[in-house]
Amino acid sequence: MPTQVLAILNQPSADAPPHDAGAAPLAFIDPATPLLSALDLGATRGDGIFESISVGNSMPQALEHHLRRFVHSAATLELPTPDVDVWRSAIHAAIDELGPAQEASVKTVLTRGVEGDGRPTGWVYASHSGDYSRLRVDGVRVVTLDRGYRHDVEQTSPWLLAGAKTLSYAVNRSVLREAKRRGADDVIFVSSDGFVLEGPTSSVIYRVGDTVFTPGTGLGILDGTTQSSVFRYAESLGLATGFQQITAPELGKADAAWLVSSLRLAAPIRELDGAAFPMDAALTAGINAYLRALTD
Incomplete structure (x- = not known):
């Protein structure tokens, strides 16, 4: 069976x-x-x-959350609204066509299409994962790198499309090259006024005592x-969870991140800006086992 599958959608949006x-x-x-x-x-424009x-156990994980975010991103870019039923069916069909794998993934893409045509382009690509x-x-x-925006950019400058998952990924690739130049593997963006945001392809979570946090909402x-x-x-283990705005120095004091x-899935941070960082091996293993076993 194939290790990669491509499905082209005829009508990505109703x-x-x-x-x-x-x-x-x-x-x-x-x-x-x-x-x-x-x-x-x-x-031509990353539009x-x-x-x-x-994909775990031949099922797309967190599918409905991904579809909601897909629709939100489309609305932010003023793209035609994705037909969720069509996309959901295409995702399942692509997985069914894909050969068995220990781990796999599906990528959904919607573009504005050819300029002036009025019909968006959409496809689903499923493949075995690395x-x-x-x-x-x-x-x-x-390493932490300045994103160049204040933490409230989502409210002050919505035209910058903060919080949308767009194809304009040149900066996200550039910062990974910068990380390598600094002897690191990955990046955490911080706002120009010092608040921790996210990675170029990831969310940041961290543990302080018996609470697991992620940066606060409304940060773009x-x-x-x-x-x-x-x-x-984490909640199933009895840990508290929450959203919190923190600075990079404050993140450096966390018990794990x-x-x-x-x-x-969950990659523990072992070094932050050149300094050794504590890792919680037991919680990391539990998180990854849980994520790999998800069926929704």
């Missing part, structure tokens, strides 16, 4: 016409086949959105799907 009025809702295409128009605004969804087991045990070295950061699942697990994301 607000726009289909690409082919007589065609099926989706078509499976060889992922190696060139398909995207050179005029598609997703390619689109995406979600990356972990091996992140070492990072989940050994941890990651992290993504509504973390994996962070939400980690909170449910993680970068969490749909594909990598």
Whole structure:
């Protein structure tokens, strides 16, 4: 069976016409086949959105949360509203076509399409995932970098699209190259006025005593799907959970911290800005076992 599957959606949004009025809702295409128009605004301007969804036990994890975030991102960019039923069916169909794997993922992409055409482009790509087991045990070295925005940018400058998961990922890739130049593996963004935000591809969570926190709401950061699942697990252990605005020096005093994301799951931070950072091996193992076993 295939290790990667690509499904092209005929009508990604009920607000726009289909690409082919007589065609099926989706078509499976060889992922190696060139398909995207050179005029598609997703390619020329990064004008689109995406979600990356972990697959466990042949089921997309936190699917409804991902779909809600997908719709929110579309609204933020004023894209045609994704037809959630169509996308949900396409995600399940792609997983069904994919060969068995210990870990897999699904990526959903919606672009504005060819300029002036009025029909968005949409596809679902499912594939076997890489091996992140070492990072989940050994941890990651992290540096903090200024994102260049105040913590309240979501309220003061909504046109900057803070909190939307867009295809404009040049900065997110650039900061990872900067991390490598500094001898680190990953990044935590901080606001220009000093507050901890998120990683370029992850949410930040941290433990202080018997409470697991994540940076506060309204900071122009993504509504973390994996962070939400980690909170449910922590609460099942009797730990408290909460949202809190903190600075980078305050994060440095936490008992443990993680970068969490749909594909990598929970990667403990073992070094922060060049200083050794405590890791909670038992809680890390429990979080990752819980995340890998999720079926919704």
